[in-house]
Amino acid sequence: FYKDIMLNKLLFLFCFCFIFFSGCAxxxxxxxxxxKKGETHMGFSFSVENVIPVIWWRHALNNYTxxxxxxxxxxxxxxxxxxxxxxxxxxxxxxxxxxxxxSPNSSLDLTYYMFxxxxxxxxSFLKPPLKTRWRALRLMIIPNGIYxxxxxxxxxxxxxxxxxxxxxxxxxxxxxxxxxxxxxxxWSPDKDSDYPHKDPDNDWPTxxxxxxxxxxxxxxxLPSFNRx
Numbered sequence: 001f002y003k004d005i006m007l008n009k010l011l012f013l014f015c016f017c018f019i020f021f022s023g024c025a026x027x028x029x030x031x032x033x034x035x036k037k038g039e040t041h042m043g044f045s046f047s048v049e050n051v052i053p054v055i056w057w058r059h060a061l062n063n064y065t066x067x068x069x070x071x072x073x074x075x076x077x078x079x080x081x082x083x084x085x086x087x088x089x090x091x092x093x094x095x096x097x098x099x100x101x102x103s104p105n106s107s108l109d110l111t112y113y114m115f116x117x118x119x120x121x122x123x124s125f126l127k128p129p130l131k132t133r134w135r136a137l138r139l140m141i142i143p144n145g146i147y148x149x150x151x152x153x154x155x156x157x158x159x160x161x162x163x164x165x166x167x168x169x170x171x172x173x174x175x176x177x178x179x180x181x182x183x184x185x186x187w188s189p190d191k192d193s194d195y196p197h198k199d200p201d202n203d204w205p206t207x208x209x210x211x212x213x214x215x216x217x218x219x220x221x222l223p224s225f226n227r228x
Contacts, residue, residue: 026050026101027215028068028081030176032115032132032168034093035060035085041224045070047217049103050077058083068099078102081109091117091129105145105158105207111138132168137161140180145207147199156195158182158207164215174219182208 026049031041037060045054054077056070064085072078081099095113100106117123118131142158149156164178185195185208197209205211 026072026077026079026103026107027109027217028079028097028099028101029056029070029217029219030113030134030166030174031058031221032134032166032174033128034088035063035066035083037062039224041221043222044220045217047215049215052077076103091119091123104204105142105212108141108143109138111136130168130170134166136164136178138164138178138180142207142212146204147196147206147208149194156207158185160213162213172221174221175217176219177216179215180213182213184208
């Protein structure tokens with residue numbers, strides 16, 4: 001019952017964010033558990049960044065490294081990433097993630113994740129933890145956004161930095177949200193015309209838009225596949 005209430009609240013928050021903060025960037029999905037060699041995970045991501053859900057796969061190369069691939073329809077949201085475990089200690093582990101995602105404002109992300117399993121959950125090698133929380137610091141670079149600056153005769157790079165927070169709710173569901181700000185673009189789109197938050201030609205969010213810096217994802221985890 002508690003899980004259903006929390007899930008309904010998250011769905012409401014997700015819809016609210018989709019209406020008011022939707023942008024044109026995309027990020028790698030999170031599987032909140034340590035890689036196990038030969039194990040493959042898959043699932044779906046529902047995000048404010050992509051109108052259509054994204055399907056993804058993660059495959060563990062060893063007990064410290066896994067690679068991920070996601071496919072959007074028709075192409076927006078498609079991307080590839082790699083995880084590397086930097087630290088494992090009891091109920092905590094840290095992961096460094098490098099990801100590239102294709103979208104109207106395609107981005108390169110470098111994210112440092114810090115995971116923690118709830119102290120009341122029993123740990124088992126055969127079963128992944130289901131009450132996991134995480135926080136992370138993300139550096140996000142949009143090297144080729146949709147806005148062309150006529151003064152510089154080319155596209156402007158957007159460099160963003162911010163925090164994100166996530167939690168897994170049981171076996172099937174997880175949620176993550178965060179914000180990454182471009183200090184060059186600022187908070188007000190009216191103060192600097194060189195870094196507009198909307199493209200003057202079509203009103204699409206540019207690489208400097210505050211909406212592009214906002215991220216919210218709802219994860220649906222499917223059963224894993226283990227190599228014999």
